[in-house]
Amino acid sequence: MELKSFERNDLLRCTNTFTNVFNQEPWNDEWSTETAFQYLLDYTNSSGFIGIIAEDREEIIGFVFGVRKRWWSGDEFFINEMCVSVEKQKTGVGSKLMKFLEKKLEFDGIENITLLTDRGIPAEIFYKKNGFTEVDRVMFLNKNIT
Template sequence: MEIKKVLKEDLDKLIPSFKKAFNESEWNQRWTDESVRISLTNIFDFPHFYGLIAIKEGVPVGAILGHVQTFNDGKTYYIDELFVDPIFQKQGIAKALYGDAIRELKKLGVSGAFFTTLTNSSAYDFYKSQGAIHLEDSAVFYHPF
């Protein structure tokens, strides 16, 4: 498996693994090629974008995507997406993407990462196993309108 910096020209190659990761269980969402393309374009175009792609046997199987933002007196990475095609899950790919991103971002002076996930998900357990801290004094809000 190869992990490398993701480029905008990789965007369309990520659509199949993104759709599989989020449309199948456990998330059961309803992404289309077009909605994935729009979402990923927004992420790639955000200022200070940083991401890595995992490639196995020439096929993109996952990625970590986000952006670096100045926060208080330092830099923080905001993870927008971390996903792996379900066929390739439980093989250490997410761990490799996450770990490599942390190592590379530290070299850029980034001191931590913020992200959200559901507490009743395998993603929550994954992040905890990697040393992430559930901020008990913080809340994530969604305001429908």
């Protein structure tokens, strides 16, 4: 397995990994390839975008996409998406991706990583195992407008 920075020609392979992961349990999303491609492309076009991929024999088995955000107390990195192919989950790929990302961010002077995830799913356990803590004062809000 090789860990490296995302390049534009990795996007379709990341899209395939993304749809394979998120169209299954526990999310059961219904991503089409076209919609997922555009969704991930939007992130890659964001100011401050950073992407890391895990590649095994030319297959992308995991990736993390996010953005560097300027903050008064120091720059932080917000994880927009992270996934590991179902077959490679619980094998250390995600933790290795996270460690690789942390080293890159530290080198770039970024002091903090933030993200949102659902409660009660394997991702919550993964992030807590990798040193993330819940922020009690934060409230996530949503409003349907249609």
